[in-house]
Amino acid sequence: MSKNWLRIVLVILIAVAAFGFGRWFLFSETALYDEISRSPVPGTNLELVLYKDEKHLSRYRILADGNRASELRMLGGLGDITSATSVERKGQSVILSWSSQSGREFVEIDLTDCLILHDSNGSGSPTRIENCHRTE
Numbered sequence: 001m002s003k004n005w006l007r008i009v010l011v012i013l014i015a016v017a018a019f020g021f022g023r024w025f026l027f028s029e030t031a032l033y034d035e036i037s038r039s040p041v042p043g044t045n046l047e048l049v050l051y052k053d054e055k056h057l058s059r060y061r062i063l064a065d066g067n068r069a070s071e072l073r074m075l076g077g078l079g080d081i082t083s084a085t086s087v088e089r090k091g092q093s094v095i096l097s098w099s100s101q102s103g104r105e106f107v108e109i110d111l112t113d114c115l116i117l118h119d120s121n122g123s124g125s126p127t128r129i130e131n132c133h134r135t136e
Contacts, residue, residue, distance in 0.1 A: 033059065039085040039096055041109055043136040046129065048096055048107060050081060058105055062116065064131040074121045077102035093117060 033051035036058070040047050046069065051059045058081065062070035083099035090108070097106035108117040114132035 036081055037085065039087075041094055041096065041111075042087060042089075043094075043134055044111060045131075045133055045135055046109070048085075048109075050075070050098070052080070056080070058100065060107060060119075062109075062129050062132075064129065064133075067131065069130040069132060070116060070127060073116070073119065073127075074123055075107070076100055076105040076120050081105065 033053050036050040036052055038047050038049050041062075045065050047063045047066070049061050049063060051061070051072075053059055057077065058075040059072055060075045061068065061072045077100075081098045081100050086097045088095045088097070092112040093108050093110050095106055095108045097104055099105075103120075105120045107119045109115070109129070110117050110126070111134060114129045115126040116129060117126050
């Protein structure tokens with residue numbers, strides 16, 4: 001009886017572990033993307049993470065204190081990022097930009113209202129960044 005009980009427990013543990021890993025892998029948007037770089041947003045608890053997807057398109061996500069604070073967004077066209085991050089202050093905003101084979105890629109972040117204002121893809125209206133705060 002104890003051998004059967006141990007087998008049942010072992011099968012259940014393996015099934016739970018496999019389900020957990022499979023769920024993480026399938027639902028993690030960035031699981032199949034290559035991380036290109038991480039750039040801190042000056043004066044905040046934010047970090048911008050650049051990814052390259054399977055078609056070599058650039059995507060990005062904002063993290064706050066290491067946790068997801070924005071959805072994964074398209075940044076730019078084909079080609080690799082060819083420069084380090086450039087940071088420019090513009091009033092209450094910060095613009096992070098990079099050179100790429102297809103031109104200049106950028107993300108503009110409003111530090112007062114914690115919004116992604118614009119990006120080089122022109123994707124959508126301003127988007128709120130969750131759990132954002134200034135550190136200066």
